[in-house]
Amino acid sequence: MVLQWDLIGDAELGVLADPPRLRSVRRITGGPEPDAAFDVPDAAFDRVAMLIHKLVDAPMGAVCLIDEEHQFLAGQVGVPEPLASARRMPLTHSFSRHVVVAGEMLVVTDVRDDPRMRDNPMISEIGAIAYAGAPITDPDGLIVGALCAIDNEPRVWTPSEVALIGELAEVCSSEVRLRIARSAEEEARRAAESAHHQLELLAELTESLAGTMDVDEGMRRLGDIVTATLADWCVVAVADDPGGPAQVFAAHCDPDRAADMTRLTELAAGARSDLRALLMAVRGRGRPVRTADGATELRDRIIDTELAEIATRAGFGGSLIVPVVSSVRRRALGAILLVNRPDRPAFTAAEEWTAAEIGRRAGLAVENSRLYREQRHMAEVLQRSLLTELPEIPGVELHARYLPAQDGAAVGGDWYDAFAQPDDSVMVAVGDVSGHDIEAAATMGQLRNLVRGDAYGRDEEPGVLLTALDQTLHGLRVPASATAVLARVRKSWSGYQVGFANAGHPPPLLLLPDGNVQVWWVPPEPLLGLPPREPRTTARRFVPAGSTLVLYTDGLVEDRDQLIDDGIARLSAVLREYAARPADELCARLLEVAPHRSDDIALLLVRLT
Template sequence: MSGAGERDGDGVSGLTFEVLEPAPVGIAVTLGHDHRLLYTNRGYRSLFGERPLGVPIREAFSDLVKKDYFLLFDQVFDTGEPIVVTDMPGDPTLLTESGQERFFTFSLSQTTFDDRPLADRRGVLVMCLEVTDQVGSAREIQHIADERRRILRRYESLVRVSAQIIWVTGPQGGVSEPSPGWERVTGQPWEEFRGEGWLHALHPDDRAEAAQSWQRALERVPDRWEHTYRLRTTEGGYRHFQVRAVPIKQDGRVIEWVGSCTDIEEQWQAQRRLRLLSRAAEAMANRTSVEEMLGALADVIVPELADGCGVHLVTDLAEGLAGETTLVVERVATAAGPGLPRMPRFSAQRLPSDARFVRAVRQARPFLETFPPGSPPPDLGPAGTRTWLELSHANSLAILPVSVNGTVAAVVTAATCGDRPPIGRAGIDLLRQIFEQAHDALQNVMHFQRTRQIAFALQHSLLADPPRVPGLLITARYRPSLAAAEVGGDWYDSFVLPDGATVLAIGDVAGHDLRAAVAMGQLRNMLRGMVVDRREPPGEILSRLNMATETLYGDETATCVLARIEPHDGGHRLNYAVAGHPPPLLVTYAGEGRFLTAGANPLLGVPYPREYVSAREPLPPGATLLLYTDGLVERPGENLDDGLARLSEHAGELARAPLEQFCDEVLSRMPVSGQDDIAMIALRMPGPG
C-alpha cells in the first residue's frame, strides 16, 4: 500500500496532490487506458477505504460488483466528454452503520499530465460526493406525496359515491374551480357560480346565515366546516343540502378548501316533522279554550310551514253542509311571519256556497291553490283574506278542513309568500298530522264550543243586522264570553226612523244566563217601540225605559247608549244619551279619538227622579262613531281608564281602515279578558269630499 508521499515516483508533483488532500469531496485520479489508480484524497478514502495505487481500478476496486461503473472510465478516456452520475446507489457492501443503502454523485472528466510520456499522458479525474441523506429525504418526500395522492384518490372516490356536488375554493373562500355537480343540480353556470356567486343559488332566507358561517370558518380554520342550507334546483323550488368542507394546508398555511354538498331533504323533512309535532304538543299543553289552543298551533305553523296562517271555527250548526246555501265561519286565530301584516283574529263571516273555501269544507278535503305572487283569485277565502294575500305577495293558499268526531269543526288556511315555494302536498300532510295529533284535546274543547255555538246562534237570533243607509256605513260585531256557554245580556240594535234619522243602540243586562238574555230581548224590544212611537230626545226615551225597567224587572239593572244620527246643515249630527254605559268613542278622519261624556246618566233600573239628559255632537266627514260594551275595555285588576285609553289609541290608528276591518282589528288588538261578552256597533260618515 503506497502512501501519499510515495506518489512522486509517478512523475507527479506531490505538491499538486497535497492541494487536493483537504478537499470536501472525494477525489481520485487514474492514468492510462487501463486506468491505473494514481491518487485518492482523504475524502475519497473515507468513503471507499484505502485502495492500492498503481494498479488498474478494476483490481483496486475488485470488491465492487457494479462492473458497468468501470465502463464510464473507458468512455471518458476515449471521447474526452465528461460524465456526471447523480444519486447512484453504492455497492451492497457499502452500507451505512445502520444498514442503510448509500448513494453517491460522481463526476468523471479527462485530465492530462504534461510531464508524462506522450502515450501515457491522459487520465481520468474522479470527484465523488455522498448524497445518501439527500436521497433519503427526497424519497421520504416522494413517499409522502405518493401517499397524499393515494389518500386524495381514495377521498375523491368516496366523495363520488357519497355526495352530489364537489367544489373547491381559494384560501380566501371564493370558488376557484368549476363544479359539474353544482351546475347539474342548480343550473348555475360557471360564470355565475365562481367567486361568491354560489350564494345566489341559496334560498334568500339562508344566504346571510350561510355567508356568516362560512366567513367564520375562513377566519378560524376549523378541521371541518359543516352547514345546512336550501339550494334552488333545476326542477324548481328548493331542497336542503348539507355542506362540508376541509382546509388543505401546506407548510401550515391554507392553500385551498375542498367541500361537498349532499341532498338531505328527506332526512330534513323527517326531522322537521318530529320537531313540529313535538312543538305542537307542547303548545297545546294547559290550554283551556279552543281559541288559545288553535292560536298556539298557528304559531307553530308560522314560519316553519307557511308565512301566514288563519284558523276558522265553523259556527254553522247544520250537520249536512251540502244542503246549505251559506256557511258561517269565525276566524279565531292568526299568525304571520316577520315583516308581514297580521290579520285580525276575530271576524265572523257568512260565505256563499260557490266559494272555494266552502267547497273544501263541504268535501272535508284539503285544497291547494297556487297563483302569481299578490294575485289571488277573488273567492279564495273569507273577507279580508284576499287583501292580506295581495299585500303580502302570497303565491299559494292551502285550505285544510279539520274534522272532530266526523264533523268539520275548524278550517286552517296556510299561505306562502314571495319566492317561497308553495306548501305542497307534503306540507299539507304535515298540517293534517299536527291537527290529528290534537284531536283528543280539540274534542274536549269542541264539546264546550258546540254549546257556545248554540248560545251564539240564539244570541244572533235576538240581534238585528244593521240596515243599509245611503251615505252611511254601519257594522256590528258580537263575541260571546270565552268562559261561559250561555247566552248573555249584551246587545246592539240599529234601524231607520220615518223622519230619516238613523238609530244606533247598544246595551248590557247584568248576568250571563238565560234570564239575562230574556231581559235583554225584552228591553231591546221596548226601546224599539219607544223610539218609533215618539220623536223625543234620546235622554227622555231612556228615562221612560228606566221607569219600565224598575217597574217590570225589580232588582235587574242594565246599561244603554241610545243615539240618533240626524241630517243637519248638509251633514249629520249625533243626538245621544248614555245610561250607565261606557261612553261612545268618536274618531275623526285624521285619527283623533274623543270619548263623548256630555250625555251621561245613571244606569237603568235604579230610581232616578230627574229626566235623563241628552247631548248633541257634530259628526265631521270621514268620522267613525263606535258604541261598545264593557267587555271590550275592562280587564281584572286594571283601571278602566287604561282600557279606554288603549281603545282610543287603536281606533285612532285604524281611522281610515275600511269599517269591517276597523271593527275586526279593534276586536283583535284589544287584550280582552274573555270573561265577558263583547258587542260593538260602528258607524262611518262619508269621507271628505
C-alpha cells in the first residue's frame, strides 16, 4: 500500500525514515519488504498485549512496530478483523507513530480532541477513542514502535495504569533488543536466546503476580518461578513501611529442602536476623550486589549458627542480591537474595539485569497490594458507616452481619435495618440496591432512610408501606433499583405475628423452636424503584416464641453454578444443624456456607424470645 505522503509532515518523515531506526525495525519485521511480517501470530508479543488487555482492562492492546510506510501489529488482543489478521496498516491509520515522533509516552483521553489524531481513520473504522502508548526502544535507544492500550470511549488513564503500560513496554523493548541482536550475528543470537528465556520468565512472573493482591502469595509465586529457572534458592524480604517489619519468604528448587526453607523463613524474619539485616542493607543501597562466590562473604555476615547450617545444606555458591523497588513511591521496599549451588556458574550480567527487573515487578506487586488494601479498607469503612446500629428491644434479639465481596474493593448496595415503632411493634428490613459502586452505596443510604421515614409512626402493613415507597421513589426520581423484604413483628396472644412484603427478594427463613425450618415463599412482586402499578401485598405468619427469623441478601445463596433453591436449601440445613447454638455462632455458620463471595452479603437474625 502506498503511503499518502501529503498526510505526513516532513518533520515526522525525518524521524520515521531515520536509517538506523529503520535498520532495527527491519531486523525485527524480516527485511525491507516485509510482506509476510507477523502473518503467523507472535506468541511473545501477543502475550504482552494480553497482559495490557487484562491488567489495564482495555478493550484493545497492541505491540506496534513502525517503519517509514507501515505500522505492524507484532502483538494484538481485541483488534477487529481484518486488521487482526492482516497485522499491518498504512501510517495514516497509526496512532503509535506519534509516540515515535514525540520520543515519549503519549496518554490521550479522547483522540478526537487531539489535533494530531482527530482525523485518523481508525476512529471510525474500529471505534478507537482513548489511547495510551509507551515507547519500545532498540539497543541504541531509538524508538521502533509503541506498546499501547486503546479504549472505545473517552477515558482518563490512572497513574498506576500509565506506570504499568510503561513497565510492560520495557518488557517489549527487551524482547525487541533481543531479536535485533539475534539477527545481527551468531554470538548475539545465542545471547538473545538466553535473554528471551529471561523475558519469558519476566512475562510469566508479571502475569503470576498480577493474579493476586496478597503480598505473601505474590512472594511465594515469585520464589517458585525464580527457583525454577534463574537460581537454586532465594530469599525475599519486603517491608511496606521504611521502619516497619519485613515479610520474609524463602524457596528452593529441590522439594526436599522445603522444611529447611520454612525454618530459614522463620529465622530470617526475626527482629535481629543478620540475613534480614543484609537484605535490608541492599534495599537501602538501591542497587544489585553480585558475587562470584557468596559463600565466604555472606557466611561471614551470618552469625546465627542454625541459619548458616541451613544455607550450607542449600548450597552457597554464586549469589546476587537485588532491591525490590517501588516505581510508584520511587524507593526500595526490600530485597531478593538469589543463590546458586557451588557447582553452577556465577550469575552473569544479563541475569543481574533480569533479577533487577524481577525486583521492579515485585515492587509493583507490593504497591498494588498496598493500594488494594487501602481502597478496600476505605470501601468497608464507608459501607459500614451507612449501615444501622441495631437497637436493643425487649423480647427481640437482633444480630446482623455485613461482608463485602471478595473480588473487589468497591462499596455495594446491600443493607439491613431494624427499629421499634411507638406501638411496640418492630420493623425489620433487608435490601439490595443494584450495583457495586459509590452510587449504589449512596442510593442504598437514601432508600434505607426513606423506608425509615415512611414507616416510622405508621401502623400500616408492610405491603402498604412499600407501595408508598414506590410512589416516593418514582415521584422524587430517586434512581433506585432494588430488592427488599420489609416485615413488621407484633406480639400476639400465642407468640408473634409477622407481616411482610417481598419486592423481588430471596424469601425469609424461619427457624422454629423444634429445629424445623420454614421457607416463606410468596408470589413474586416487582423490584422497588419501578413505576408503581398494583398495590403490594402483605403476607402474614403466626410465629411461636423461641423462633428465629432470618433475612439475607442474595450473596448468601446465589451461585452461578446452582439454582437459588440449592442455596436456600443449604442455609436451611445449617439452621437445622445449629438450631440450638447462640445467635452469633449461627451467623458465623451461615456465612461459612456462602458461595464464592462474588457479591456482598447482608444478614439479619431476629430471635423472638
